[in-house]
Amino acid sequence: xxxxxxxxxxxxxxxxxxxxxxxxxxxxxxxxxxxxxxxxxxxxxxxxxxxxxxxxxxxxxxxxxxxxxxxxxxxxxxxxxxxxxxxxxxxxxxxxxxxxxxxxxxxxxxxxxxxxxxxxxxxxxxxxxxxxxxxxxxxxxxxxxxxxxxxxxxxxxxxxxxxxxxxxxxxxxxxxxxxxxxxxxxxxxxxxxxxxxxxxxxxxxxxxxxxxxxxxxxxxxxxxxxxxxxxxxxxxxxxxxxxxxxxxxxxxxxxxxxxxxxxxxxxxxxxxxxxxxxxxxxxxxxxxxxxxxxxxxxxxxxxxxxxxxxxxxxxxxxxxxxxxxxxxxxxxxxxxxxxxxxxxxxxxxxxxxxxxxxxxxxxxxxxxxxxxxxxxxxxxxxxxxxxxxxxxxxxxxxxxxxxxxxxxxxxxxxxxxxxxxxxxxxxxxxxxxxxxxxxxxxxxxxxxxxxxxxxxxxxxxxxx
Numbered sequence: 001x002x003x004x005x006x007x008x009x010x011x012x013x014x015x016x017x018x019x020x021x022x023x024x025x026x027x028x029x030x031x032x033x034x035x036x037x038x039x040x041x042x043x044x045x046x047x048x049x050x051x052x053x054x055x056x057x058x059x060x061x062x063x064x065x066x067x068x069x070x071x072x073x074x075x076x077x078x079x080x081x082x083x084x085x086x087x088x089x090x091x092x093x094x095x096x097x098x099x100x101x102x103x104x105x106x107x108x109x110x111x112x113x114x115x116x117x118x119x120x121x122x123x124x125x126x127x128x129x130x131x132x133x134x135x136x137x138x139x140x141x142x143x144x145x146x147x148x149x150x151x152x153x154x155x156x157x158x159x160x161x162x163x164x165x166x167x168x169x170x171x172x173x174x175x176x177x178x179x180x181x182x183x184x185x186x187x188x189x190x191x192x193x194x195x196x197x198x199x200x201x202x203x204x205x206x207x208x209x210x211x212x213x214x215x216x217x218x219x220x221x222x223x224x225x226x227x228x229x230x231x232x233x234x235x236x237x238x239x240x241x242x243x244x245x246x247x248x249x250x251x252x253x254x255x256x257x258x259x260x261x262x263x264x265x266x267x268x269x270x271x272x273x274x275x276x277x278x279x280x281x282x283x284x285x286x287x288x289x290x291x292x293x294x295x296x297x298x299x300x301x302x303x304x305x306x307x308x309x310x311x312x313x314x315x316x317x318x319x320x321x322x323x324x325x326x327x328x329x330x331x332x333x334x335x336x337x338x339x340x341x342x343x344x345x346x347x348x349x350x351x352x353x354x355x356x357x358x359x360x361x362x363x364x365x366x367x368x369x370x371x372x373x374x375x376x377x378x379x380x381x382x383x384x385x386x387x388x389x390x391x392x393x394x395x396x397x398x399x400x401x402x403x404x405x406x407x408x409x410x411x412x413x414x415x416x417x418x419x420x421x422x423x424x425x426x427x428x429x430x431x432x433x434x435x436x437x438x439x440x441x442x443x444x445x446x447x448x449x450x451x452x453x454x455x456x457x458x459x460x461x462x463x464x
Contacts, residue, residue: 345417
């Protein structure tokens with residue numbers, strides 16, 4: 001009977017948790033499942049997760065108190081740094097990139113190495129941590145995100161652990177991890193492991209090697225644990241608040257060197273959320289990502305394989321999209337020539353008649369009012385005055401002077417009409433000023449069968 005129950009439980013773990021969710025799961029869940037009432041101080045006893053409060057609040061207090069009464073030896077200081085990186089890599093290279101995102105394959109020795117290290121960070125078992133992190137990626141910035149950045153910096157950093165969740169995180173499948181013997185082993189023995197790895201080992205090693213058990217416990221044990229905690233927590237808070245969005249600005253994740261520095265390389269978070277299966281966070285050789293370097297070193301040693309890298313072509317598309325978006329925002333802040341469809345169509349006779357009353361010049365089929373520029377013309381006002389009421393296209397396009405891009409752009413701003421019949425055959429390209437030849441298309445123009453994905457001109461509506 002016991003064995004049958006065990007097999008039934010194993011089958012349940014093997015079934016993907018999101019196998020039968022509806023297509024509108026997020027909207028359906030938010031609409032039909034009511035969250036708990038907001039936190040209130042008078043309900044503090046019931047609303048706080050007291051185990052996490054003890055771990056996250058008592059630990060730094062004990063560490064600071066211990067440091068006040070314990071001298072820091074240089075051997076213990078160096079060992080504490082080493083042990084910080086060891087347990088930190090258990091989270092970044094193990095929990096995060098290996099198990100949560102499956103961005104590379106690890107040999108059995110490396111898996112045990114990272115599982116033990118991760119236990120020393122005291123952030124939950126691999127299975128529990130990965131389930132929450134996969135939900136974070138799937139439901140980023142929604143109420144189904146367990147550490148939703150829109151709820152504030154403090155909440156996404158540590159508040160979500162101190163407070164009992166107002167809503168259960170969105171469903172995320174970890175059936176693949178349930179089949180992993182290393183994950184099962186760590187999950188089963190997690191409590192004794194955190195005590196041994198987080199406190200016993202960092203106490204015993206300094207005691208045996210340089211007779212500093214107390215310093216090892218305080219600095220390599222307790223205070224190191226505080227640093228690992230907040231280093232990891234910064235990925236959920238600082239990495240969603242500080243920096244740039246070079247790949248996508250749809251959600252809050254951002255890239256910043258400072259965040260990478262305090263998170264063992266997890267600070268290029270905008271890239272990571274765009275390409276979560278990539279084993280890298282930093283894609284440039286000079287960017288700080290020791291977790292990537294560790295994984296690559298393990299590959300060289302034969303301990304890791306199948307390092308996943310998103311296609312460079314697609315990464316560049318993401319970057320280009322954001323670059324174009326920024327250019328589009330700049331473009332929208334600039335003044336542009338009046339669309340030719342909005343200009344009056346004027347006959348040659350009418351043009352010459354109106355030119356007797358104000359300085360009008362015809363260039364490239366457009367009629368321009370140059371009254372505000374005659375005295376500013378670098379070549380002298382006489383060159384403009386003599387072309388009033390005439391066609392100055394030849395002179396403007398190199399006959400007298402081959403004008404600069406700036407001159408073309410400025411001229412277009414002075415359009416007041418379109419000549420009936422347009423310009424002479426073969427000169428159509430001269431009607432579009434340089435700035436507009438590269439003007440970024442609007443979305444509706446991109447979707448049009450006649451639109452261009454690289455450029456468009458407001459001058460294409462000229463009468464022929």
